[in-house]
Structure formats: structure tokens, C-alpha cells
Amino acid sequence: MxxxxxxxxxxxxxxxxxxxxxxxxxxxxxxxxxxxxxxxxxxxxxxxxxxxxxxxxxxxxxxxxxxxxxxxxxxxxxxxxxxxxxxxxxxxxxxxxxxxxxxxxxxxxxxxxxxxxxxxxxxxxxxxLEDRSFSLEEIVIKAQPSNQNVVDVRSGVVSLTAEDVRELPTLLGELDVLKNLVSLPGVSTIGEGAGGINVRGGKVDQNLVLFGNAQLFNTSHALGLFSVFNPDVIENFTLYKGSVPAQYGGRTSSVLDVDIKRGDFDQFKIKMGIGAVTSRALVEGPIAKGKTSYLIGGRASYAGWILKSLKQPDIRNSKANFYDLTGKISHRFSPNNTLSFSYYSSYDFFQYSRQFGYQWRTMATTLEWSAILNEHFSSRSTATLGDYKSLLFEPFGVTAFEYQNGQQYLQLKQNFIWNAGEKHLFNFGAEGVRYKNLPDRLDPRGERSNVLSETISREIGQELAFYINDDFEISPKLALSAGLRFSMFQSLGPDRVFRYREGAPLTELNIVDTVSYQRGEVIRRYSGWEPRFSLRYRLGENSSLKLSYNRMRQYIHLISNTTASTPVDVWQLSTDYIPPQISDNYSLGFFRNFKDNTIETSMEVFYRDIQNLVDYKDFARLLLNEHLETDLISGTGKAYGFEVLAKRNEGRLTGWVSYTHSRSLLQAKGPTKESTINNGAWYPSSFDKPHDFTLSAKYELSYDFFWGVNFTYSTGRPITAIISSYEQNNVIIPHYSERNAYRIPDYYRLDMSLTINGKRLVSRRYRESFTISVYNLLARKNAFSVYYQQFGNKFFPSPTKLSVLGTLIPAISYTFSY
Structure with missing residues (x-):
């Protein structure tokens, strides 16, 4: 030798x-x-x-x-x-x-x-290394440089790996994209049971949520406990919370873009998961091998047994269930041309005892053609048809009713990508959306109901935008992403518009005229430029500075005076009296990696200035109101703060620690007392939570065993409290504080999980895993809200804390794939 x-x-x-x-x-x-x-x-x-x-x-x-x-x-x-x-x-x-x-x-x-x-x-x-035959809970399948967070020209872009999503403890063992995003800096929610997310001090409606290029108006199942995204059908997802490319628009805070994966063109695959309250299944494979593929994935809940097991009679007599279904067919005409058709449908039903209930559904279909025209030029054309409907009902008695509303839209988008050499990458194109808000309807429910039917017509509008964006590598150290978007909106007939006495408050008493518009007639136009840029300067191999600015316009608004987004919230298009929201968003960040990029750190500061925010008068009537503008107030907003993230990517112990300090403030200073809130002073929004801390970690016990731990703490959200009462004509009348002057108790929660990956059989084609999880291990009764009740002859109403999930919740789930 x-x-x-x-x-x-x-x-x-x-x-x-x-x-x-x-x-x-x-x-x-x-x-x-x-x-x-x-x-x-x-x-x-x-x-x-x-x-x-x-x-x-x-x-x-x-x-x-x-x-x-x-x-x-x-x-x-x-x-x-x-x-x-x-x-x-x-x-x-x-x-x-x-x-x-x-x-x-x-x-x-x-x-x-x-x-x-x-x-x-x-x-x-x-x-x-062989291609993975089936990726267990695979969410992101993107090969990126290990220092991507440093070299990427954009700041405030969030991407989660498959391990990040799969290995964190979850509620009842159900994987959830939105719940994992909330563990990252700058992303929060007002509490358990709240739908949607708040990004950098923004409202829920300020997030553009795309699922397979289709807009979603409600992103939650079970009144906010689960998201509508089935993790098995997701190809990848990206959250833009800082620098937003010009090809996205229509919202003022963030963009969450979730892609539906294509079915496998060569092999038949099946995957199933069974949990405490839901089960899911995925089937995919070729129709014509190498040419045409299909994918069908679905989830269904069976939460009734949990409600029946609880002691409280009202909860035991309640009902809750949901399902969602996702399908996609893809056909390759050639290696450079692919046509895809995707379908999404979801349904939710909830009834609280014999008192009230909700029912809502979403349907969306998308046709997409992707073409590589040459080595420098590619195209993507999409057409999307969406339909969202919600129903609020009282099931029994003489006051039983059904109230329903909804939205329909048709969206067309043409995007081109031009790779103009080594230093320029252009995205440019156009998109248009036509919105049709369905009439608000009130109908009696059942033969005993005395409720009279009522219908209020709603708006029609269309939005058109043109955009161009260039990612430009100026030098090895300096890179720039610059974009420009021009958007315009038209409010269309048929509709009736009330005219009010000039200079007088918008009230019913000041209505002086009614103007009727015919079908297709333009009632009001809005338009404006939306410049975007992001600058990156590399300080070395492992560190960089990033600066970004976005102006964004929003022509559709969520009208709700509840804290959480509910299924019967009203989506209102811009009108004569409700101008579009305009937000100027600034951010500055420092990014630094250590130990060969196995440890990522970042710190970002941000500031947002928002115009034309919609707020509400006290005791506003938002449903079945044909002159809704009389109960609304136009205000301004600002949000600012800083975010810190430290993330470890390699080793037996991985995970991240994040902290956000931020404020979200509003100001409503109108010409009259009725249009002014808190005497025109700045006041915290309902989702203003100055401190938000999260620790998410995974520890590998062995090759196929690992622990997951998640701890989160946040400041309690603001509320308006009763500070005194007085009696008039034997009626106790409460006196409220200034709006959002008090806070509910702070929130904290500890979750843990153990995942066991079973052995791989049949030439590694069969896989299985078990996950045992405990949500809210400390059994803390975190307050979702505080409301007041009058007990006996007490003069002052007593505050009562409402906890949605105020106990320890264990769960076990099983997943296998073939």
C-alpha cells in the first residue's frame, strides 16, 4: 500500500x-x-x-x-x-x-x-443524491444560495423552508402557513380565533393574499383557528412585507403569494394525514406520462366530537365543520409551453348553540399559460374567476333571519420576464380586475320568523394597472431593484349616489339629492403612480445594508367594527365618499451571517404613512346600510418600529428568535365632533402591540426523532373600556373611555411537539410520520377580548375576560405518503 x-x-x-x-x-x-x-x-x-x-x-x-x-x-x-x-x-x-x-x-x-x-x-x-420521490410536508422547493438573505436586493422578504413549517408545534397537529408566518418579526395577529394577519402595523385587508394567482378575501377556517391553505398542495410561498415588486398591487401593506404545485408528470403518488380534528388526502400523477398531470388535494374537519365532550351546554350543542378542495391539471405542449388549470373551493359552517351561526364559501378557478419564448424572454398569462359568499343567521324563533353578502371578480394578468444580459432582469406587464359586490340580502329563516326581506344593492368597479420592474446589478457590491406602477380605478353603475348639503356633515338629515347611474356609466375615477425601489450594498461576503421605498394604492376596503375579521365583514369599493388608501412604506435593514452562513441575523427599521384609512363612528351601523358613508370616518395612520431576527440553520439545534417593537397609530380629525375621534389626537389601532417576541426551535434527538418548541409573548391589544356609569330613568348608562385607551392582559403561550419519522419501506417509496403536540402547555387563559356584563343590581357593569383557547390542548397526527 x-x-x-x-x-x-x-x-x-x-x-x-x-x-x-x-x-x-x-x-x-x-x-x-x-x-x-x-x-x-x-x-x-x-x-x-x-x-x-x-x-x-x-x-x-x-x-x-x-x-x-x-x-x-x-x-x-x-x-x-x-x-x-x-x-x-x-x-x-x-x-x-x-x-x-x-x-x-x-x-x-x-x-x-x-x-x-x-x-x-x-x-x-x-x-x-436521488430526486426525492415524495417530499414529506414539503413546502418550499427552491434552490437558493446559503447567503440569500444577504445577497438578495430586496428587504423584508420572508420565505420558510419545509423544515420550518413541518417541525414547529401546531394547534391540534394541523400544519399552518399563516401560524408559522406569525412567528416571524413584523407579522402578528390580534389573538387566537382571529382571521388573517397584521403586517408591520397594517390592517387585515391591507394584505394581498394570492393562492394560485387567485385573490382570497377570507384566509381562515373555523373562525380563524386554521388557515385555508392545505400544506400538501403548496409549491412555495413568499411574503413581501418590505420591498414589494411592481408586478404586485392593490393592497398597501404586504403581499402573500402562495403557488399551487403541479402534479407529478411521471409517477402516481398518494399522501394522507389523519389528525385530531381534520384529515387530508393528496393524489397526483400523470394522465399522459411526461405530457399531462393532475393533482387533487382535500381536507375535511370533524370537530363535533370535541364540542360534544365539553361541559358547557351551549358549546356542547354547537356545530362546526369545514372542508377545502384544490385541483390542478397541467399540460406540456412542449418543454417551453405549459398550460395549467387550477380550481379551489372551501366551505365553513359554525353554529353556536341555538343562538347564531355563520356559513361562508370561496371558489376560484385560474387558467395559466407559461411560455419560454427564447433564452432571454418568457411570458405568463393568467385569467382568474373568483366568488366569495358569506351568510350570518339566527336559526330559531320569531327573529330568525339570514343575512348574506359576497363578492365576485374577474382578473386578467399578462407578465413578461426579460433577462437582458447578466446585470438586468426586467418584469413588465399589465393586469385588470373587475369587481362585482353582490347585494346585501336579509331574509326570514323558517316559517315562524317575522323578519321582513330587505335588499341593498352594492357597487361595481374595475381596476387597471401597468408596471415595469428592473433588478439591476450595478456592481459586485451595489444592486438596485427599481419599479414603477400606474393604477387606475373606476366606480361603475348601475348605482344610486346620495348628495349631501355642501359643507355639512354626512348624515341622513343632510341628504339633498339622489343621482342614478346606468349600467357601465362611470361614477368616479381614481388613478396614480406607485414608484418602488430597493437598494442593496454589500459590506462584505456575509453582510449587507438594504434600503427600500414603496408607494401602494388600495381601492377595496374591509368594513368592520369588530376587532377580528369575521365572515360577514363588508368589502367596500372606493366611491365618491370613500377614496383609495395610499401608503408610503420605508425600510432600512442590516443583514449579517456567521459561521459559513449557518447563522443568519438581521435588523430592520420601518415606517409607514397611510392616507384615507376607514374608521367608524361610535355605534356605527355597517350592515344593510344604503348610505354607509354616514357612519364612516376618513383618517390617517402611521406605523413604525424595528425587527430583530437571529436564525440557526444547521446543527442538532435549529430555529430562530425574533423580536418586534412597533406602534400602529390612527388619527381622525374631521370638521365636526361626530367625524373626530379622541379630540383629533393620535390613538392606537385595535392591533397595536408594541412588544412581540417569539422563540421557535427544533432539537434532533436522533436521526428520525426531534422536538419542536414554540414560545410567544406579546403586549395585550387596545380596547375601549367602561370607566363609569350613571342612571337615567331607571336605566344604567355606561360611560366609555377614549377609543382604545386601555389594553387587555399580555399574551404568552408555550407549545411543544415530538415528531417520529417512521422507517422508509419499498425502496424508500413509502414514508410515515407521527407527531405528538401540546398547544398551550401552560394552560394559560389568554384574553382575546374583554366585555362587560350587568349582574344583579350592581350599578357598574363587571368586566369579563373572553378566552378562545384557554386550556392545554394535546393532539396526535399521522401522515404517510407513497
């Missing part, structure tokens, strides 16, 4: 392998019996070490099926929590101490390989 030559051999000695396995199992580095045991290799011999303390493991990682050299694949020593990544040739070099190591080879979208290596001298080990 030549000196200094590495010998790679398999350890077949059964005694040595047994002792090695026992040692690694005791140290927590190998799974339990019956699980897959990593291959064991020896590189060199003990004699060849010759007193050396370190050795270099080199090699190349490829995909044997395609021959592709894998860029950015990770080579990681579990024993030392030390690793590296491959270069553009797929090569790696890792310096390790002489001795025993468990080395993990990973690449996004590929099967992971684990090798137990006796390393005595320098050696070469080439690895082939």
Missing part, C-alpha cells in the same frame, strides 16, 4: 458494527431499532493517521439520474455540528478531526444520505 493513500472500505465486521451502532444510539445519533441505519465507511487506517489530528474529506455531489452537479448541497458532521456547501462544480472539502463522524449529505428536493465514517487521513468520497 502506498503511503498517504486513502483506502475507503465498508465495515462488514458484525461485532464492530454492533458496538458502533450501540455507541451511536446511546449518544442519540442513530434511530431506534427497525429504522434505517446509515452506511459505515472507513477512509484510511489508524496507522495512516501518523499522529495527524485532522483530515480533509473531499468529493463531488451529483444527481445520478440527470448527471447534474449539485450547487449549494450541504455536507454536515452531526457529531461536531460543522459543515460546508458545494460549489458550482458540486465539489466540497470539509476539514474534520481524525476519528468517527456521522456525516449528512443534503440538497433541496433530493433524498438525504447519511454516512458513518472512520476518517484517518485525507480522502475522496463522491455522493449521488
Amino acid at each position: 502506498l503511503p498517504n493513500t486513502a483506502v475507503i472500505s465498508r465495515c462488514d465486521q458484525s461485532g464492530r458494527r454492533l458496538l458502533l451502532g450501540l455507541l451511536l444510539w446511546f449518544c442519540g445519533l442513530l434511530p431506534l431499532a427497525g429504522q434505517v441505519v446509515p452506511d459505515t465507511l472507513t477512509i484510511g487506517t489508524e496507522e495512516m493517521a501518523n499522529g495527524s489530528k485532522t483530515a480533509v474529506l473531499r468529493g463531488r455531489i451529483t444527481n445520478p439520474g440527470s448527471g447534474e452537479k449539485l450547487l449549494g448541497a450541504t455536507v454536515y458532521s452531526r457529531t461536531l455540528e460543522l459543515g460546508t456547501v458545494t460549489n458550482d462544480s458540486g465539489r466540497y472539502a470539509l476539514i474534520l478531526p481524525v476519528g468517527l463522524h456521522e456525516v449528512v449529505f443534503r440538497s433541496v428536493g433530493m433524498e438525504e444520505k447519511v454516512k458513518v465514517i472512520y476518517l484517518y487521513t485525507d480522502g475522496v468520497l463522491d455522493i449521488g
Whole structure:
């Protein structure tokens, strides 16, 4: 044997392998019996070490099926929590101490390989990683440089990996995209049971939520406890909370873009999950192999058994269920041309005892054509038809009723991408949306009801926008993303518009005329420019500064005087009296990575200035109000704060810590007392939560066992409280504080989970996993709201704390795929 030559051999000695396995199992580095045991290799011999303390493991990682050299694949020593990544040739070099190591080879979208290596001298080990046959809970399948957060020109862009979504504790074991986004800085919600998210001090309606290019007006199931996104059908998702590209518009705070994945063109696959309150299934495969594929995924709930098990009679007699269904058919006319048709439908039903209930549904269909015209030019054309309807009802008695409203829209979008050389990437195109708000209807429910039917017509409007965006690499250190969007909106007939006495408050008493408009006649026009830019300056290989500015316009508004978004909230288009919201958003961030990009840190400061926010007069009537503008107030808003994030990506312990300090303030200063709130002073919004802290972590116990921990704390949200009472004509009348002058108690919660990945069978085509989770481990009764009740002869109403999930909630879920 030549000196200094590495010998790679398999350890077949059964005694040595047994002792090695026992040692690694005791140290927590190998799974339990019956699980897959990593291959064991020896590189060199003990004699060849010759007193050396370190050795270099080199090699190349490829995909044997395609021959592709894998860029950015990770080579990681579990024993030392030390690793590296491959270069553009797929090569790696890792310096390790002489001795025993468990080395993990990973690449996004590929099967992971684990090798137990006796390393005595320098050696070469080439690895082939196969395409992942089915990705367990895979959410993001995007290969990105490990320092993407530093080199990306945009700030405030959030992307979660599959591990981030799959491994955190969840409510009743149900994976949830929105709940995971809330664990990141700058994203919050007002509490459990609240639909939607608040991003950087923005209202729920200021987020543009796209699911397969279709707008969603309600993103929650079960009154906010779960999101509408089935994790099995998601290809990837991106949240733009800072720098928003010009191809997105129509909202003023953020954009959440969720893509539906295409079905597999070559293999039939099935995946199922069973949980405490929901089950889900996914089927995909080829219709014509290599040409046409399908995907069908669905979820259904069966929460009734939980309600029946509770002691409180009203809850035990309640009902709740939901389902959603997602389908997609994709056809490849050629390698450069693909046509896709997707369908989404969801339904929710909730009834609280015999008192009231909600019912709402969403349907959306999208037709998309993607074409690569040449090596520099590509196109995407989409047409989307959406329909959202909601129903509020009182089920029994002489006052039983049904109130329904909804929205329909047709959206067309044409986007082009032009790769103009190495330094310019252009996105440009146009989009148009036609909104039709369905009439508000009130009808009796049942034969005993005395309610009279009533119908209020609603608005029609259309929005058109043109945009261009250029990502420009000015120099190796300096990059710029600059965009410009021009949007315009028309409010259309048929409609009746009330005219009020000039200079007088908008009240019913001041109505002087009514103007009728015919179908298609323009009632009011709005338009404006929306400039966008983001600048990145690299301070070194692992750090950068980013500055961004966006102006955004919003022509549709959520009208609700409740704290949380509910199914019967009214979506109102801009009119003569309700101008579009306009927001100027600024952010500045510093990004720094450590230890070969295994640790990411960032700090961002932001400021938002918002015009034409909609607020409400005291005791406003928002449903079935044909002159709604008389109960609304136009105000201004501002939000500011800073966000800190520290994230560890490699090692047995991974996760992140985030903290946000922010304020969200409103001001309503009108010409009259009725149109002024808090004497014109700034006051906190209903979702103003100055402090928000989250710790999310995963700890690998062994190869297929890991713990998940999530802890969150936030300041209690503002409320308007009763501060005194007086009696008049034997009636006790409460006196309220200024709007949002008090706060409910602070919120905190601890969740834990244990995930067990079962062994892989049938040539790794079958996989299974169990997740045991405990939500709200401390059983804290976090307040969602505080309301007042009059007990007996007490003069002052008593405050009562409402907790939605005020107890410990254990759950177990099982998932398998083939």
C-alpha cells in the first residue's frame, strides 16, 4: 500500500458494527431499532493517521439520474455540528478531526444520505443524491444560495423552508402557513380565533393574499383557528412585507403569494394525514406520462366530537365543520409551453348553540399559460374567476333571519420576464380586475320568523394597472431593484349616489339629492403612480445594508367594527365618499451571517404613512346600510418600529428568535365632533402591540426523532373600556373611555411537539410520520377580548375576560405518503 493513500472500505465486521451502532444510539445519533441505519465507511487506517489530528474529506455531489452537479448541497458532521456547501462544480472539502463522524449529505428536493465514517487521513468520497420521490410536508422547493438573505436586493422578504413549517408545534397537529408566518418579526395577529394577519402595523385587508394567482378575501377556517391553505398542495410561498415588486398591487401593506404545485408528470403518488380534528388526502400523477398531470388535494374537519365532550351546554350543542378542495391539471405542449388549470373551493359552517351561526364559501378557478419564448424572454398569462359568499343567521324563533353578502371578480394578468444580459432582469406587464359586490340580502329563516326581506344593492368597479420592474446589478457590491406602477380605478353603475348639503356633515338629515347611474356609466375615477425601489450594498461576503421605498394604492376596503375579521365583514369599493388608501412604506435593514452562513441575523427599521384609512363612528351601523358613508370616518395612520431576527440553520439545534417593537397609530380629525375621534389626537389601532417576541426551535434527538418548541409573548391589544356609569330613568348608562385607551392582559403561550419519522419501506417509496403536540402547555387563559356584563343590581357593569383557547390542548397526527 502506498503511503498517504486513502483506502475507503465498508465495515462488514458484525461485532464492530454492533458496538458502533450501540455507541451511536446511546449518544442519540442513530434511530431506534427497525429504522434505517446509515452506511459505515472507513477512509484510511489508524496507522495512516501518523499522529495527524485532522483530515480533509473531499468529493463531488451529483444527481445520478440527470448527471447534474449539485450547487449549494450541504455536507454536515452531526457529531461536531460543522459543515460546508458545494460549489458550482458540486465539489466540497470539509476539514474534520481524525476519528468517527456521522456525516449528512443534503440538497433541496433530493433524498438525504447519511454516512458513518472512520476518517484517518485525507480522502475522496463522491455522493449521488436521488430526486426525492415524495417530499414529506414539503413546502418550499427552491434552490437558493446559503447567503440569500444577504445577497438578495430586496428587504423584508420572508420565505420558510419545509423544515420550518413541518417541525414547529401546531394547534391540534394541523400544519399552518399563516401560524408559522406569525412567528416571524413584523407579522402578528390580534389573538387566537382571529382571521388573517397584521403586517408591520397594517390592517387585515391591507394584505394581498394570492393562492394560485387567485385573490382570497377570507384566509381562515373555523373562525380563524386554521388557515385555508392545505400544506400538501403548496409549491412555495413568499411574503413581501418590505420591498414589494411592481408586478404586485392593490393592497398597501404586504403581499402573500402562495403557488399551487403541479402534479407529478411521471409517477402516481398518494399522501394522507389523519389528525385530531381534520384529515387530508393528496393524489397526483400523470394522465399522459411526461405530457399531462393532475393533482387533487382535500381536507375535511370533524370537530363535533370535541364540542360534544365539553361541559358547557351551549358549546356542547354547537356545530362546526369545514372542508377545502384544490385541483390542478397541467399540460406540456412542449418543454417551453405549459398550460395549467387550477380550481379551489372551501366551505365553513359554525353554529353556536341555538343562538347564531355563520356559513361562508370561496371558489376560484385560474387558467395559466407559461411560455419560454427564447433564452432571454418568457411570458405568463393568467385569467382568474373568483366568488366569495358569506351568510350570518339566527336559526330559531320569531327573529330568525339570514343575512348574506359576497363578492365576485374577474382578473386578467399578462407578465413578461426579460433577462437582458447578466446585470438586468426586467418584469413588465399589465393586469385588470373587475369587481362585482353582490347585494346585501336579509331574509326570514323558517316559517315562524317575522323578519321582513330587505335588499341593498352594492357597487361595481374595475381596476387597471401597468408596471415595469428592473433588478439591476450595478456592481459586485451595489444592486438596485427599481419599479414603477400606474393604477387606475373606476366606480361603475348601475348605482344610486346620495348628495349631501355642501359643507355639512354626512348624515341622513343632510341628504339633498339622489343621482342614478346606468349600467357601465362611470361614477368616479381614481388613478396614480406607485414608484418602488430597493437598494442593496454589500459590506462584505456575509453582510449587507438594504434600503427600500414603496408607494401602494388600495381601492377595496374591509368594513368592520369588530376587532377580528369575521365572515360577514363588508368589502367596500372606493366611491365618491370613500377614496383609495395610499401608503408610503420605508425600510432600512442590516443583514449579517456567521459561521459559513449557518447563522443568519438581521435588523430592520420601518415606517409607514397611510392616507384615507376607514374608521367608524361610535355605534356605527355597517350592515344593510344604503348610505354607509354616514357612519364612516376618513383618517390617517402611521406605523413604525424595528425587527430583530437571529436564525440557526444547521446543527442538532435549529430555529430562530425574533423580536418586534412597533406602534400602529390612527388619527381622525374631521370638521365636526361626530367625524373626530379622541379630540383629533393620535390613538392606537385595535392591533397595536408594541412588544412581540417569539422563540421557535427544533432539537434532533436522533436521526428520525426531534422536538419542536414554540414560545410567544406579546403586549395585550387596545380596547375601549367602561370607566363609569350613571342612571337615567331607571336605566344604567355606561360611560366609555377614549377609543382604545386601555389594553387587555399580555399574551404568552408555550407549545411543544415530538415528531417520529417512521422507517422508509419499498425502496424508500413509502414514508410515515407521527407527531405528538401540546398547544398551550401552560394552560394559560389568554384574553382575546374583554366585555362587560350587568349582574344583579350592581350599578357598574363587571368586566369579563373572553378566552378562545384557554386550556392545554394535546393532539396526535399521522401522515404517510407513497
